[in-house]
Amino acid sequence: MSMGSTLVSDHKTIATGVWHPPHSNREVPARLVDIGGSLIVVSIEEGEEDRRLVWGIRSDIEISPRVGSIPRRIVFGNESLFETRDNDAIDTYLRGRGEGRSGLIHGLEIVRPRLIGFALAVVVLASVIYRYALPALVEVAVLVTPPVVPEMMSAGTLKTLDQVTFGPSKLPEAEQTAIRDDFARIAVNAQGGASRYHLNFRDGGLIGPNAFALPDGNLVLTDQLVALAGSDKEMITAVLGHEIGHVEYKHSLRQLYTAAGVAGLVLLIAGDVGSGVQDILTQGGGLLALSYSRQAEAQADRRSVELMLTAGKDPAALSRFFDLLETKLDDHGKTSMLSTHPGTPERKQAILDYVRELRAKGDQPSG
Ligand SMILES: [Zn+2]
Known part of the structure; x- marks a missing residue:
């Protein structure tokens, strides 16, 4: 066992699935592993266990939103792709990081009513000021202008x-x-x-x-x-x-x-x-x-x-x-x-x- 594989096995596996090398349809059986906020994909192919396939920091990695039971795609910066059907595992991982939503679509639905409410309040306040306070302020300003x-x-x-x-x-x-x-x-x-x-x-x-x-x-x-x-x-x-x-x-x-x-x-x-x-x-x-x-x-x-x-x-x-x-x-x-x-x-x-x-x-x- 190499030093690297020891490290990998010490860390938490998020989900298992397949890995596609960049611009390739080849499928490598693999697991997604969390190492202190970074994500790596390691091979679980027979004879190649724990070989690191790709490594990336979270901000460089795109995780597709949850849409029914469609496999989640985790896209790395080098455009290689990890795919898993274990949607719950990905959600658990995201929640654990405080990214609590299962995806952008979900997130918008949660945020929207609050956002619209806030925007409406600002518009109403602004039009009240415009309609009632502003003309009065303008009159005062005109009066005191030397x-x-x-x-x-x-x-x-x-x-x-x-x-x-x-x-x-x-x-x-x-x-x-x-x-x-x-x-x-x-x-x-x-x-x-x-x-x-x-x-x-x-x-x-x-x-x-x-x-x-x-x-x-x-x-x-x-x-x-x-x-x-x-x-x-x-x-x-x-x-x-x-x-x-x-x-x-x-x-x-x-x-x-x-x-x-x-x-x-x-x-x-x-x-x-x-x-x-x-x-x-x-x-x-x-x-x-x-x-x-x-x-x-x-x-x-x-x-x-x-x-x-x-x-x-x-x-x-x-x-x-x-x-x-x-x-x-x-x-x-x-x-x-x-x-x-x-x-x-x-x-x-x-x-x-x-x-x-x-x-x-x-x-x-x-x-
Ligand atoms: Zn005129």
């Missing part, structure tokens, strides 16, 4: 856009002045007065026809939007009125804080924030990537109607802009105002309804 924050955000955004896509406006001076004058007439009645708002003309470049407000009261109007409006100058003023609404209601700050809150929730659930969310929070240009909520758009639309009406201009002028969006901006895809200002036909109708409502109110005292 003016320097929107100023920095705005300066960063405009600087980024100027580097990436904007160019100096090619609009004739006279046309710029005319638009500025009309704008001043509605801005004077806006929160903070005319001096709170500053109109910037730019060649939109990749962004194309667009108008947007930065949270500090800087508004940007692209040459392409002016060109799109053509002779309808009132429509441009109405669009700027809409943007004033976004500033007054602090929509971009709210949107940003909501995104930050959502990022926090994602972090809580997934343990990681997607890079998209991170971009929104860290890059100045991210302000533009945010689209306002439907509710925010409706508020800004109504503000345009009010400001236009107060200034003695056509309060329904903004609705004409939506006609334009529908007919002319189909091919501008993601950079168009459609993506940052969604929901066109409903909004047009809501504007017309609000105009009627305000006019009816205005008529009442005199009539």
Whole structure:
């Protein structure tokens, strides 16, 4: 007897069966032996008893799950295979190692209800926070934000856009002045007065026809939007009125804080924030990537109607802009105002309804 065979016989036989050498159908009668956590297969073939056929550590060995009375396959790292019909013996061995289940399929059945319950609890908790706590937190955050924050955000955004896509406006001076004058007439009645708002003309470049407000009261109007409006100058003023609404209601700050809150929730659930969310929070240009909520758009639309009406201009002028969006901006895809200002036909109708409502109110005292 050799030293090796003495060692083997000292250790525990798990099960008997047959061993297939790597990539071979040959069957060698063998037994599976546990040596301090490692598994070896030794031959029980006559004249070859206790010859070690293969050795492996548990993590390199795959044990097939128990499926009825189908023989268990124990696959070693060298792709040799031990096969046994003694399913109970394998289960006993696995249980003894704290791998207590008879296989992956069994295991899933045990774990699943608990896992689903946990996942459900997290989702419910997250949606409760999102629905009730987050809006309140956002309001508080907006309230306590010092003016320097929107100023920095705005300066960063405009600087980024100027580097990436904007160019100096090619609009004739006279046309710029005319638009500025009309704008001043509605801005004077806006929160903070005319001096709170500053109109910037730019060649939109990749962004194309667009108008947007930065949270500090800087508004940007692209040459392409002016060109799109053509002779309808009132429509441009109405669009700027809409943007004033976004500033007054602090929509971009709210949107940003909501995104930050959502990022926090994602972090809580997934343990990681997607890079998209991170971009929104860290890059100045991210302000533009945010689209306002439907509710925010409706508020800004109504503000345009009010400001236009107060200034003695056509309060329904903004609705004409939506006609334009529908007919002319189909091919501008993601950079168009459609993506940052969604929901066109409903909004047009809501504007017309609000105009009627305000006019009816205005008529009442005199009539
Ligand atoms: Zn808007």
